Amino acid sequence: MSPRAYRRKLDLENGRVDLSHGSGGRAMSQLITDIFHKALDNAWLRRGNDQAAFDVAGGRMVMTTDAYVVSPLFFPGGDIGSLAVHGTINDIAMAGAQPLYLSASFILEEGFALRDLKRIADSMGAAARAAGVAVITGDTKVVERGKADGVFIATTGIGVVPPGLDLSAEKVQPGDCVILSGTIGDHGVAVMSKRQNLSFETDIISDSAALHGLVAAMVEAGGRGLRVMRDPTRGGLASTLNELAQQSGVGFRIMEEALPVRPEVAAACELLGLDPLYVANEGKLVAVVAPESAEPVLAAMRNHSLGRDAAIIGDVVADDHRFVQMMTGFGGVRIVDWLSGEQLPRIC
Amino acid sequence: MKHVDEYRDGRLAQVLAARIAREADPLASYRFMEFCGGHTHAISRYGIEDLLPANVRLIHGPGCPVCVLPVARIDAAIRLAGRPEITLCTYGDLMRVPGSDGMSLLRAKAAGADIRMVYSTLDALRIAAAAPEREVVFLAIGFETTTPPTALAVRLAVAKKLANFTVFCNHVLTPPAMQSILDSPDRRGLGRVRIDGFIGPAHVSTVIGTEPYEFFAKEFEKPIVVAGFEPLDVMQAILMLIRQVNDGRHEVENQYGRAVRREGNTRAKAEVAEIFELRESFEWRGLGVVPYSGLRLKEKYSSFDAERRFHVVDMPARDNPACECGAILRGVKKPVDCKLFGTVCTPETPMGSCMVSAEGACAAHWTYGRFRDHARKVS
Amino acid sequence: MCLAVPGRILSLSGDDPIMRVGRVDFGGVVKEINLAYVPEARVDDYVLVHVGFALTIIDEAEAARVLACLREIAALEAVPVEAAS
Numbered sequence: 001m002s003p004r005a006y007r008r009k010l011d012l013e014n015g016r017v018d019l020s021h022g023s024g025g026r027a028m029s030q031l032i033t034d035i036f037h038k039a040l041d042n043a044w045l046r047r048g049n050d051q052a053a054f055d056v057a058g059g060r061m062v063m064t065t066d067a068y069v070v071s072p073l074f075f076p077g078g079d080i081g082s083l084a085v086h087g088t089i090n091d092i093a094m095a096g097a098q099p100l101y102l103s104a105s106f107i108l109e110e111g112f113a114l115r116d117l118k119r120i121a122d123s124m125g126a127a128a129r130a131a132g133v134a135v136i137t138g139d140t141k142v143v144e145r146g147k148a149d150g151v152f153i154a155t156t157g158i159g160v161v162p163p164g165l166d167l168s169a170e171k172v173q174p175g176d177c178v179i180l181s182g183t184i185g186d187h188g189v190a191v192m193s194k195r196q197n198l199s200f201e202t203d204i205i206s207d208s209a210a211l212h213g214l215v216a217a218m219v220e221a222g223g224r225g226l227r228v229m230r231d232p233t234r235g236g237l238a239s240t241l242n243e244l245a246q247q248s249g250v251g252f253r254i255m256e257e258a259l260p261v262r263p264e265v266a267a268a269c270e271l272l273g274l275d276p277l278y279v280a281n282e283g284k285l286v287a288v289v290a291p292e293s294a295e296p297v298l299a300a301m302r303n304h305s306l307g308r309d310a311a312i313i314g315d316v317v318a319d320d321h322r323f324v325q326m327m328t329g330f331g332g333v334r335i336v337d338w339l340s341g342e343q344l345p346r347i348c
Numbered sequence: 349m350k351h352v353d354e355y356r357d358g359r360l361a362q363v364l365a366a367r368i369a370r371e372a373d374p375l376a377s378y379r380f381m382e383f384c385g386g387h388t389h390a391i392s393r394y395g396i397e398d399l400l401p402a403n404v405r406l407i408h409g410p411g412c413p414v415c416v417l418p419v420a421r422i423d424a425a426i427r428l429a430g431r432p433e434i435t436l437c438t439y440g441d442l443m444r445v446p447g448s449d450g451m452s453l454l455r456a457k458a459a460g461a462d463i464r465m466v467y468s469t470l471d472a473l474r475i476a477a478a479a480p481e482r483e484v485v486f487l488a489i490g491f492e493t494t495t496p497p498t499a500l501a502v503r504l505a506v507a508k509k510l511a512n513f514t515v516f517c518n519h520v521l522t523p524p525a526m527q528s529i530l531d532s533p534d535r536r537g538l539g540r541v542r543i544d545g546f547i548g549p550a551h552v553s554t555v556i557g558t559e560p561y562e563f564f565a566k567e568f569e570k571p572i573v574v575a576g577f578e579p580l581d582v583m584q585a586i587l588m589l590i591r592q593v594n595d596g597r598h599e600v601e602n603q604y605g606r607a608v609r610r611e612g613n614t615r616a617k618a619e620v621a622e623i624f625e626l627r628e629s630f631e632w633r634g635l636g637v638v639p640y641s642g643l644r645l646k647e648k649y650s651s652f653d654a655e656r657r658f659h660v661v662d663m664p665a666r667d668n669p670a671c672e673c674g675a676i677l678r679g680v681k682k683p684v685d686c687k688l689f690g691t692v693c694t695p696e697t698p699m700g701s702c703m704v705s706a707e708g709a710c711a712a713h714w715t716y717g718r719f720r721d722h723a724r725k726v727s
Numbered sequence: 728m729c730l731a732v733p734g735r736i737l738s739l740s741g742d743d744p745i746m747r748v749g750r751v752d753f754g755g756v757v758k759e760i761n762l763a764y765v766p767e768a769r770v771d772d773y774v775l776v777h778v779g780f781a782l783t784i785i786d787e788a789e790a791a792r793v794l795a796c797l798r799e800i801a802a803l804e805a806v807p808v809e810a811a812s
Binding site for chain 2: 782794
């Protein structure tokens with residue numbers, strides 16, 4: 001019987017990522033097993049292969065890819081790990097598809113605390129399990145200090161679309177209704193509240209969540225009445241609506257009074273001179289539906305825990321200029337334009 | 349939010365709109381300039397012009413400290429930030445203002461300059477205290493509202509004996525700018541800009557009070573109504589201005605009594621007077637050189653003056669010759685009159701500061717007003 | 728210009744007048760604000776805050792007066808709720 005090789009445990013309390021963790025040797029293997037496999041545990045990962053094999057269901061498959069570089073890594077309501085799982089699932093869900101599998105690539109900065117890495121991995125595992133989706137394959141690289149902001153995560157997601165469902169911007173027509181699943185601006189404000197030089201005390205937490213359950217309920221209620229769905233992440237609702245207007249060749253007319261915004265989010269935006277329309281969300285979707293489907297879809301959304309504040313916020317109009325117009329609570333009309341660059345807090 | 353939401357009531361807006369329509373003399377035309385960029389922003393964002401009768405028009409003034417900062421000063425700030433020992437702290441508004449050669453603070457940051465965006469001068473002080481080996485320069489801009497925070501930062505730097513904190517001072521004053529507009533050749537000579545009254549700045553007035561405007565009202569015989577920032581404040585001020593014009597009065601009235609007193613904030617004024625002194629002249633983008641309109645640190649506080657410590661020299665820099673920011677800031681032209689508007693100059697690729705600042709007339713028009721141009725063309 | 732936002736003082740601290748700070752509540756968001764320029768400010772006062780500094784105390788009586796004035800005009804105008812133009 002050969003003597004067992006001495007295997008020092010990973011120092012999860014005080015240990016840090018170093019270049020050996022990316023070199024393909026024993027240290028890397030240990031990191032992957034003790035942190036990632038442990039947190040994300042499933043049959044594929046247990047096999048320890050470089051790839052994961054799965055049966056393909058009949059029908060149309062959906063694939064998406066994403067990268068997560070959020071800073072700070074930990075924020076009220078989530079972290080880069082849970083964000084990565086939710087965000088990838090949501091991209092798939094926006095096609096009306098059922099998410100099946102995820103992959104995750106980690107780019108780790110030399111010196112990154114193992115304690116934080118474990119926290120992130122555990123959070124990903126919890127998010128994936130709650131969503132019923134497995135992270136079946138992954139990769140790890142380590143870069144020199146200063147070349148990554150702690151950790152970057154890149155993902156791919158695979159899903160399957162129910163037969164007959166083809167959500168797409170070109171389906172949008174004048175007369176359609178625009179439905180928003182809930183309050184806007186929560187995520188962006190939660191993240192900003194932890195940024196240096198901008199910090200403030202608040203109860204606002206990120207809305208980061210996996211939306212595929214909500215989407216499934218909407219698909220069942222709306223069927224062919226569903227035109228397209230998008231999740232307004234970076235750039236906020238305004239950017240998503242402008243994108244849709246551009247791609248669909250229509251205009252939108254939104255009612256400011258119908259937009260759900262939490263009072264604290266509105267207050268934080270006032271303080272920093274931001275417009276909630278442009279602030280990121282990570283657990284919301286906007287759907288364009290045929291007018292006859294609006295009420296049943298809305299009812300189905302409100303029945304779901306992630307759609308309690310769902311509201312019809314406007315409609316689609318014919319408009320060659322593809323403007324997104326908003327009727328203000330004040331009685332006037334304004335354009336909601338594309339975001340120019342990043343929205344920065346202002347004093348003026 | 350209390351003291352905010354009440355002044356955004358759409359119903360009351362309709363009421364004021366109806367009253368304005370009734371009291372405006374249909375045979376007269378009223379042109380009021382809102383001096384302050386915050387008012388420009390509110391007017392655009394809430395579509396206030398939609399609620400006014402056709403014979404009541406608003407002209408956007410130069411009260412946007414970002415818009416009036418000359419190219420040379422932005423270039424100087426970028427050069428300071430480029431020095432390896434300097435950490436430049438700035439408010440977010442300045443990050444995208446175009447300097448010469450398409451540079452901006454944001455681009456300089458991307459190229460490696462240590463530039464930090466801060467919410468308050470106190471954040472800059474904290475950065476200086478935490479990193480004594482760095483030279484921390486605070487890029488100070490703003491009218492009289494923003495100057496007291498800089499003054500207090502210098503006062504605190506003195507108290508904490510900070511040797512690595514300096515201010516690059518670009519603070520400007522409102523009354524001289526108003527004077528410059530009222531005196532401007534466009535007004536006197538060609539009579540191209542007729543202004544019947546002013547909507548006076550909201551928060552500048554909390555500091556300086558309403559008293560400094562009394563001179564203008566008397567000298568130029570124009571009514572001035574100091575208004576709060578919320579849309580109902582602006583509309584009430586417009587109503588008050590119309591009444592003054594109808595009555596032939598030219599007084600200073602205060603619509604924003606809940607925040608503005610005649611004497612302003614004496615403590616803030618005193619602190620500013622202690623730390624700063626007037627420059628003989630200061631160049632404003634659009635207005636040119638305006639005498640006694642800018643501030644610099646007094647000799648006594650020279651060790652906190654970045655211009656002295658780093659020998660900042662203004663290198664002449666010109667705006668793009670086709671850029672009409674100057675005329676727009678003076679109210680002589682509208683954004684659509686500028687050849688660059690919407691073509692070369694957009695919020696993504698701003699040529700001049702009127703497009704960069706959220707309250708610049710061009711940015712405001714682009715964001716909120718463009719579709720009205722289209723609507724007018726169509727109908 | 729000069730974005731200034733009203734907030735309610737929750738608590739005060741600091742002996743040195745130039746370092747006097749307050750925790751100020753802006754409709755659910757709380758931030759520490761320098762109160763050097765409003766030495767008379769007390770807990771529960773509303774102050775107008777610009778770039779981390781309170782510049783003035785809001786006069787509640789005056790605010791109430793202006794709103795009452797506006798509502799009076801509303802009563803006299805008897806304007807229908809929908810937009811007239």
